[in-house]
Amino acid sequence: MNDIPLSSSATSRAHPAIVTRPGTAAGLDRWGWRPADWLFNRVFGSKWSPLYQSGVLAVTFLVVTLVTGLYLFLFYKVGDPYGSVAAIDRGLVGGFMRSVHRYAADLAMVAVALHALKMLVAGKTWGPRATTWISGILLVGTLLICGWTGLIMAWDVQGQLVAIEGARIFDLLPIFSEPIGRSFARAEGVPESFFFMNLFLHLAVPLGLLALFWLHVTRVARPCLRPPRGIERYALGILVAGAILVPVPLPPEADLLSVPAEVPLDLFYAFWLPVARNVSPGVHLALWSIAVVGLFSVPWWWRPRGFEIAASHVDEGSCTGCTTCYQDCPYDAINMVDREVPSRASAKVARVDPALCVSCGICSGSCAPMGVGPPGRTGREQLRAANAFLEAAALRPSDVVLVACGNGLGTAPAVLDAAGGSIVPYETGCSGSVHTSVIELLLRRGAGGVFLLTCPGRDCLYREGPKWLHERVYNDREADLRDRVDKRRVRIASFSRTEAAAAASALAAFCDEVAALGEKPVEHEVKIDLECEVPVELVV
Amino acid sequence: MSWSFDDTRRHLGRVAFSALLFGAVVVLGQVPFGAPVEDAFLRLALRTTEARIEICRDRTHAELEALPAHMRQPQICDWHIVPHRLLVRRGAETVLDRVLEPAGARSDRPLAFDEQIALAPGTAELAISFEPAEAVIASASGALAVALAEAPRHAISRTIELQAGRIVLVRLDGDGGTLVIDG
Numbered sequence: 001m002n003d004i005p006l007s008s009s010a011t012s013r014a015h016p017a018i019v020t021r022p023g024t025a026a027g028l029d030r031w032g033w034r035p036a037d038w039l040f041n042r043v044f045g046s047k048w049s050p051l052y053q054s055g056v057l058a059v060t061f062l063v064v065t066l067v068t069g070l071y072l073f074l075f076y077k078v079g080d081p082y083g084s085v086a087a088i089d090r091g092l093v094g095g096f097m098r099s100v101h102r103y104a105a106d107l108a109m110v111a112v113a114l115h116a117l118k119m120l121v122a123g124k125t126w127g128p129r130a131t132t133w134i135s136g137i138l139l140v141g142t143l144l145i146c147g148w149t150g151l152i153m154a155w156d157v158q159g160q161l162v163a164i165e166g167a168r169i170f171d172l173l174p175i176f177s178e179p180i181g182r183s184f185a186r187a188e189g190v191p192e193s194f195f196f197m198n199l200f201l202h203l204a205v206p207l208g209l210l211a212l213f214w215l216h217v218t219r220v221a222r223p224c225l226r227p228p229r230g231i232e233r234y235a236l237g238i239l240v241a242g243a244i245l246v247p248v249p250l251p252p253e254a255d256l257l258s259v260p261a262e263v264p265l266d267l268f269y270a271f272w273l274p275v276a277r278n279v280s281p282g283v284h285l286a287l288w289s290i291a292v293v294g295l296f297s298v299p300w301w302w303r304p305r306g307f308e309i310a311a312s313h314v315d316e317g318s319c320t321g322c323t324t325c326y327q328d329c330p331y332d333a334i335n336m337v338d339r340e341v342p343s344r345a346s347a348k349v350a351r352v353d354p355a356l357c358v359s360c361g362i363c364s365g366s367c368a369p370m371g372v373g374p375p376g377r378t379g380r381e382q383l384r385a386a387n388a389f390l391e392a393a394a395l396r397p398s399d400v401v402l403v404a405c406g407n408g409l410g411t412a413p414a415v416l417d418a419a420g421g422s423i424v425p426y427e428t429g430c431s432g433s434v435h436t437s438v439i440e441l442l443l444r445r446g447a448g449g450v451f452l453l454t455c456p457g458r459d460c461l462y463r464e465g466p467k468w469l470h471e472r473v474y475n476d477r478e479a480d481l482r483d484r485v486d487k488r489r490v491r492i493a494s495f496s497r498t499e500a501a502a503a504a505s506a507l508a509a510f511c512d513e514v515a516a517l518g519e520k521p522v523e524h525e526v527k528i529d530l531e532c533e534v535p536v537e538l539v540v
Numbered sequence: 541m542s543w544s545f546d547d548t549r550r551h552l553g554r555v556a557f558s559a560l561l562f563g564a565v566v567v568l569g570q571v572p573f574g575a576p577v578e579d580a581f582l583r584l585a586l587r588t589t590e591a592r593i594e595i596c597r598d599r600t601h602a603e604l605e606a607l608p609a610h611m612r613q614p615q616i617c618d619w620h621i622v623p624h625r626l627l628v629r630r631g632a633e634t635v636l637d638r639v640l641e642p643a644g645a646r647s648d649r650p651l652a653f654d655e656q657i658a659l660a661p662g663t664a665e666l667a668i669s670f671e672p673a674e675a676v677i678a679s680a681s682g683a684l685a686v687a688l689a690e691a692p693r694h695a696i697s698r699t700i701e702l703q704a705g706r707i708v709l710v711r712l713d714g715d716g717g718t719l720v721i722d723g
Contacts, residue, residue: 043557103562106569171654178587181654185585187709187722234558242562249570257707257723259581265573268565274573 021123022304033121038498046496052458056227058111061104068101078195081155082253089250099243109268127309128356130299135216137295142209147269149202157263160254165276172285221332310375311354318371321346324478325363325372330463333357360462361433368479379435386438395446397519398422400511405431408455409497418504432465436472436481437528446522449489449514456494579658580702584710587652594619595683622672629667639673661704669695694719
């Protein structure tokens with residue numbers, strides 16, 4: 001192994017990963033998220049890990065609840081809620097549909113909770129992402145309302161408890177002219193109008209959910225709405241098999257003149273009932289208020305202190321109006337606007353909206369003339385850093401440079417030590433921000449090979465880094481790796497933070513392949529940044 | 541694509557792990573909650589608009605003349621929601637003694653009370669009364685005193701069997717009618 005010290009940030013880091021999360025998130029990551037990440041990657045592999053598909057799995061399960069809910073709606077009667085649910089439950093298809101409906105709703109909540117936790121751990125909650133976080137919390141709220149109204153619809157003992165305890169909370173709010181709790185203070189049962197209103201909410205709230213969902217994904221350029229087909233089929237298969245093997249039981253009917261001794265609680269939605277039974281409604285309402293305010297204010301208190309996002313900027317003199325950065329930006333933060341200073345290069349020029357930019361740097365990697373990117377991380381500045389790195393490193397022809405995304409596995413000692421061979425670590429920000437000219441420079445100035453270690457596609461902190469890197473290196477996307485570069489000496493591999501051993505093994509294999517290719521000539525004077533300059537005749 | 545024993549083992553592992561996770565979801569979706577109920581309950585769910593007392597008088601000619609033509613209502617009314625006292629006794633024991641004040645920022649909402657009281661099971665002689673609070677009656681004068689003297693007073697006494705886990709519901713029949721015990 002090369003003797004470059006890992007701590008030598010001046011030489012081993014091109015542009016370090018940006019701090020996006022507060023210090024407390026690191027503890028949550030270390031003791032909560034990462035062990036789960038490790039476990040799921042061990043079982044499923046990072047490509048199939050449900051933890052990386054939490055958002056889209058939530059959508060999948062919600063679609064299932066919608067479809068099964070429409071079926072159940074056909075047989076539900078507001079005049080006889082429990083009787084109609086019991087009749088549905090007795091039928092073979094009805095019982096199955098009800099079980100799928102309930103389990104899908106529970107799984108949707110699990111997926112939503114995992115999704116929110118993932119965002120918290122990654123610090124994807126503040127700055128330009130605040131709208132997404134807040135709309136996500138609103139989505140959770142509407143999902144809970146759907147769940148509560150669903151539990152009440154069956155009008156079993158659990159539904160009764162949810163309705164009565166929920167009414168005790170709502171009756172503290174000065175929003176109803178008459179207490180809702182009075183609906184349950186009747187010997188003859190709850191009026192039909194209550195169930196009609198409940199059914200209306202259960203059907204109408206999902207429509208609000210759709211509007212909020214649009215708001216939730218509107219800040220990203222290409223929202224992913226479905227999991228990979230294999231994972232989708234697998235998840236649905238487990239759901240269907242579970243509903244057949246373990247049908248959801250129907251608890252006893254609600255009785256307003258009885259206090260049930262034991263109620264089967266759905267903790268995914270009725271998690272608050274144990275609290276409600278043990279504290280006064282006022283205290284319970286206060287706890288809810290604290291939770292709601294706390295969650296909505298996350299963008300203001302769950303963020304790194306003293307750190308502001310340095311938005312990308314465009315060097316309009318270099319911009320050729322090719323629109324690649326505009327297309328590649330995962331957050332729609334770049335627009336093509338009319339030039340203020342005319343140029344023969346193009347009528348339009350890229351312009352970054354700082355309010356939307358998360359400083360991922362993916363635009364840096366997309367720009368052939370290296371005219372866009374966050375401060376200090378444009379293609380030109382990456383080349384400067386790479387040159388400094390090369391001066392210090394004095395690569396040998398057999399050396400493989402490990403270009404690793406610092407947001408993921410990075411140049412972890414676990415990878416370097418296990419891989420063996422002549423590996424020189426070079427840590428960067430998101431892999432999608434790495435300009436292909438850096439890869440070319442590393443190879444032309446002596447590296448035997450370049451191993452690009454990225455995060456798994458669905459675990460990228462900036463959504464699309466590995467995808468765009470792959471397109472530029474292998475599929476001739478604008479700012480592509482030139483044909484003059486021997487692509488056998490370049491390898492892109494995706495591994496999660498908990499797959500150091502597998503990454504090391506892939507790296508070692510690549511080192512062997514590079515060694516088998518033999519040595520290649522070394523160029524000492526490479527001026528790639530000048531080669532990519534916009535021709536003078538195009539600029540006024 | 542070749543299929544190896546390792547592949548089979550990996551897939552079985554995934555299925556087993558998924559089944560475990562699904563099992564956890566099933567269990568967490570039906571967690572038994574609660575404990576054997578040893579008490580009986582008395583639920584008092586009262587609401588009345590009849591606690592509102594309106595006192596009206598005719599405007600004098602001079603008062604009417606002083607008003608613009610479109611505001612000359614011949615009668616002027618003032619109204620109060622009278623606080624009521626709710627008293628619940630089980631035999632000689634007072635279970636609840638509460639004065640109910642009208643709710644709302646302007647104290648103009650109907651009197652309402654909705655609480656559940658735990659009682660020891662067994663036979664109980666319940667005596668419940670719901671009537672204008674003595675303090676209000678004592679301080680009233682003039683037309684208000686007359687109206688209060690005519691205000692409805694509700695009371696009911698009955699021997700009932702209180703059973704563990706069961707709720708006896710006490711309510712006003714209709715909007716402020718008579719007291720009723722259900723259950």
